[in-house]
Amino acid sequence: MPFVPHTENEVREMLAVIGVDSVEDLFAEITEEMRPKSFELPEGLSEMDVLAKLEAMAAKNATDRTSFLGAGFYDHYIPAAVDALTMRGEFYTAYTPYQPEASQGTLQAIFEYQTAVTRLLGMECANASVYDGGTALYEALMMAVRKTKRRKIIVSEALNPIYRVMLGSYTRNLDIEFVTVPHKEGRTDIDGLKKAIDTDTAALLVQNPNFFGSINDFTDLFTACREAKAVSIVSAYPVLQTLLKTPGEMGADVAVAEGQSLGLPLSFGGPYLGIMTCTKKMVRQMPGRIVGRTVDSNDRTGYVLTLQAREQHIRRQKATSNICSNQSLCALRALVHMCALGELGLKRAARVSVERAHICAERLTAIDGVDMLTRGPFGNEFAVTLPVNAFEAIAKLTARGFVPGFPLGRYYEGLENGLLVACTEKTSEEQIGIFAEMLKGALK
Structure with missing residues (x-):
């Protein structure tokens, strides 16, 4: 038996104060296609069945990608x-x-x-x-x-x-x-x-x-x-x-x-x-x-x-x-x-991240048609321009297990070919080398 906290008279009084004729009017702003089709929920499952269902859903997540994506959020090692x-x-x-x-x-x-x-x-x-x-x-x-x-x-x-x-x-x-x-x-x-x-x-x-x-x-x-x-x-x-x-x-x-x-x-x-x-x-x-x-x-x-x-x-x-x-x-x-790494550990993480980014920039700009967009000193992140739309390159490499970076054209008009690339201390030189070769192949 459902619990209904308000009587019909109380509901009418509240609607009158609000200034609407019915409860349905409260949801008038929600279009028909956005409203729930039914509140008929499926039957409950056992703990074993729920666990199996959730594990199958979680297995669909791609957790083995090598990522050069930054844009404000970075994959640093956590002790x-x-x-x-x-x-x-x-x-x-x-x-x-x-x-x-x-x-x-x-x-x-x-x-x-x-x-x-x-x-x-x-x-x-x-x-x-x-x-x-x-x-x-x-x-x-x-x-x-x-x-x-x-x-x-x-x-x-x-x-x-x-x-x-x-x-x-x-x-x-x-x-x-x-x-x-x-x-x-x-x-x-x-x-x-x-x-x-x-x-x-x-x-x-x-x-x-x-x-x-x-x-x-x-x-x-x-x-x-x-x-x-x-x-x-x-x-x-x-x-x-x-x-x-x-x-x-x-x-x-x-x-x-x-x-x-x-x-x-x-x-x-x-x-x-x-x-x-x-x-x-x-x-x-x-x-x-x-x-x-x-x-x-x-x-x-x-x-x-x-x-x-x-x-x-x-x-x-x-x-x-x-x-x-x-x-x-x-x-x-x-x-x-911060305490686990200490001053020296934090500096080392920062220094290695910057070093890897500069190695990555050298490898990428050695590819025909890839040029530096970021000029002057940069840290562990830099931008390059590609000879193709950055979204195309990202789609090709992501499908092969490498996320090459952030497409600048998403927010900056005229930079549709711009790619923002980030490295951290977790980025290996081997990964950088594979990334450069994969990008070179994708641009042919």
Whole structure:
């Protein structure tokens, strides 16, 4: 017998308040072809049958591909210690640390994570993360809007286009003006960005390395931003920060990153980790949780939520965030990963990734018709132009077990032949050689 919580009279009263005549009217926006055809569910299966069915479905996934796909998400090696430690029940099932007296372990882990990412990015403050790199960029943008009371955002076209789509979605109804400065053959147009900054600018958004893999020093650009009293925001790649000039050294106000490359598997698109750091002058605009270390009345070390400018704690209109899901487990994985590798291990992973990318670039550009698009210094990712549409090459090689990269034509008009290629420390020279020979054959 079904459980029906409302009487017919109650249903009629609610519909009258809403202003519709029937329950069916509530779903008028859903077209007929999109509505469920039936709610007649199949009969249940035994545990053995369910397991066999799921295993057969999982077996259809291609898990043996060699991938040169990056575009913001990278297949770095994850030490076994990361799973061993973070899968412990104390961490894996830990709830949001609202009560510090019952959450000292979780709070300490978050505090250590904040310390690690501020050191990595050369910044002063960090929060306990947001959802992913794109969300972090949006939240940084809103920090700038609140701080400056301005609505104009200068964006480099060499910023990850996936993030730019996210920014457009998040701000669609927020009366924010975006001024996009085009890239120059894959390079960030620093002079163009400088010229675009004016006294109406709330924030400048750039990426290092940029989406095409090109490395930049934004120190002068951030100085120009500061002179206009605008907020400088940079999206960074955490692994390469062990080798590059940090956002803090460049003078950035806010530095964000996608933390997936620090101990999080690619899986099927998540869950990921939005790293957020900033200078002390921006910290009161920062969303999420910030954990601090203090001492109690007996001089014992304790950890607390220092800033909680969320809608659950203060007036809704004054809140800087409505982020409610607990990202602490993802942050913990990043922390354990960084600690397991240490400074030398992180640098080695970054250095090997860069070396492999340069070897790959040499092998690919030795093929007739393949030219470098990325000019100047690049990290573990670079772009090339092919003599054919990149989608064609990707289809041919993927069918043979090699994913050659990301098609730039998906987001950049005029770059239909452009291919973005990434390497990590897991990319062997043998795989690079096979990739080059396969691409050479596909282009004939």
